[in-house]
Amino acid sequence: MAAPADPVPQAHHPRPPRALLLAGFDAGQTHTTCRLAVDDGVPLAEAEGPGVVHLAAPCGAQRFTAALRESLEAARVRLPEAWLTVPLAAAAVGASGIEAGSPVQTQGLTLAAAALGLPSDRLVVTGDERTALRGAFPDGPGIVVISGTGTIAVGSDGQGRHHRCAGWGWLLDGAGSTMDIGRDALALSLRMADGREPEGPLREAIWQVLGLDPQDPGAPQRIKALVVDPAFGAAGFARLAPELNRLAEGGDLSAIAILERNAEALVAMVAAVAAALDLREPPVAALGGGLLHLAGLRHRFERGLRRRGGILVAPRGDSCHGALQLAAALLRPDPDVNAAEAVAF
Numbered sequence: 001m002a003a004p005a006d007p008v009p010q011a012h013h014p015r016p017p018r019a020l021l022l023a024g025f026d027a028g029q030t031h032t033t034c035r036l037a038v039d040d041g042v043p044l045a046e047a048e049g050p051g052v053v054h055l056a057a058p059c060g061a062q063r064f065t066a067a068l069r070e071s072l073e074a075a076r077v078r079l080p081e082a083w084l085t086v087p088l089a090a091a092a093v094g095a096s097g098i099e100a101g102s103p104v105q106t107q108g109l110t111l112a113a114a115a116l117g118l119p120s121d122r123l124v125v126t127g128d129e130r131t132a133l134r135g136a137f138p139d140g141p142g143i144v145v146i147s148g149t150g151t152i153a154v155g156s157d158g159q160g161r162h163h164r165c166a167g168w169g170w171l172l173d174g175a176g177s178t179m180d181i182g183r184d185a186l187a188l189s190l191r192m193a194d195g196r197e198p199e200g201p202l203r204e205a206i207w208q209v210l211g212l213d214p215q216d217p218g219a220p221q222r223i224k225a226l227v228v229d230p231a232f233g234a235a236g237f238a239r240l241a242p243e244l245n246r247l248a249e250g251g252d253l254s255a256i257a258i259l260e261r262n263a264e265a266l267v268a269m270v271a272a273v274a275a276a277l278d279l280r281e282p283p284v285a286a287l288g289g290g291l292l293h294l295a296g297l298r299h300r301f302e303r304g305l306r307r308r309g310g311i312l313v314a315p316r317g318d319s320c321h322g323a324l325q326l327a328a329a330l331l332r333p334d335p336d337v338n339a340a341e342a343v344a345f
Contacts, residue, residue, distance in 0.1 A: 020089035020331060023075075023116070024323030026128055027052045027067050027095035029149055029235070034071035035320040036079060039328055044083055046320070047074030054097035054169075055104050061111055068093065068115040091116055092124035092326035094131025094319050096150070124326045128319055129154045129167065135322030136285040136315030143273050143282050144315070145266055147290030147297065149238045151177040153269035155277050163276040165269045170234040175265035178290045181297070182240030184258045186223065193220050202247055202254050209243050245294040256296075263300035266291075271308050285315040 020039040025032060028051055035046045049071030052064050076084070093112050098105050108125040116123070129152045133144045143155035151174060152167025166173050174180040189203040204214040210226065212219045226232055247255035274282045284305060291298050302312050317325075 021086045022324055022327045023088055023091035024320040025093040026319035029096050032067040032071045033320055034075040036075050037324050045075045045078035052095055055107055065111050065115045090122040090327040090330045092323040094128035094323050096128050098127045122330055131319040131322035132287055134325050135317035135319050143270055144285045144287055145270050146288040147176050148288035149179050149234050153273050155273040157277040163273050165272045176262045178238035178241035179234040181244055181262050182237035185240050185244040190220055200254055205243055206240055209240055245296045248296040259296045259300055263297055264304055266301050267304035270310055281309045283313040284310045
């Protein structure tokens, strides 16, 4: 995938004396973004590499290592000339499926140290929801809710307490995600085909996205085989979500009901985090492809959030920005509470 151009022309990036180079990674299931910056926060270059899977999955460790190495190499060649040979001073990685305090986090730290050539005390490896939270709310309380192929919410009270909700994997806990929206649509289409639900335009529209003929009596059996193919997975269901959203925007009641149910699941996640952290009227940043690109889902989420007292706000920064902040915290000569918290994150 083509990477974005340097954020600032190279001529504006001479290397100041004693300036250090940091890397912030946002490693998701679709792709990994690496952003390189000066330790004062000025961005220098950015590029993308392959995505990751859970480290416990087959080839999980290899894909994690490749994602970090390839995205870093792609970003490095975009550095201003004065920075091309400067080694990394510190880095932070926000990756899908990394739980704070878990053996998977320890494994990720070991793999990242080898991939990036850094000692473990110059590295933070944590969940991508944590770097998203740090980027969105660097200085105070707030909650981020992410709806992508998976879903999760995490918040901070701005005084060192954090709480996460949901995000237990697409097989167990995907309510509010594009995966669940697509799966719900496909399941409903099969009930329509069976005669358990009234026939509607949803069945034909969803089957056409899968390249199936709605008039083919063998289509349901093909769907049954398709969804158990390892290549289909969560992403296969998620790609049906935009069509479901289109149907809902056109007034299809069955599609609207699916979006309403999934939006309410996201609102419930936010409410649980707010209650755990004693946050009243918390600022909430909505992230991920589901909430950013499915207008019907976002509208219903925002409406439900207002009913619960939440306030939707724009994030201060993205996940790479949050990762760079965590990396910079490791270099402070007298680490404060936030730096210590970053390592535990």
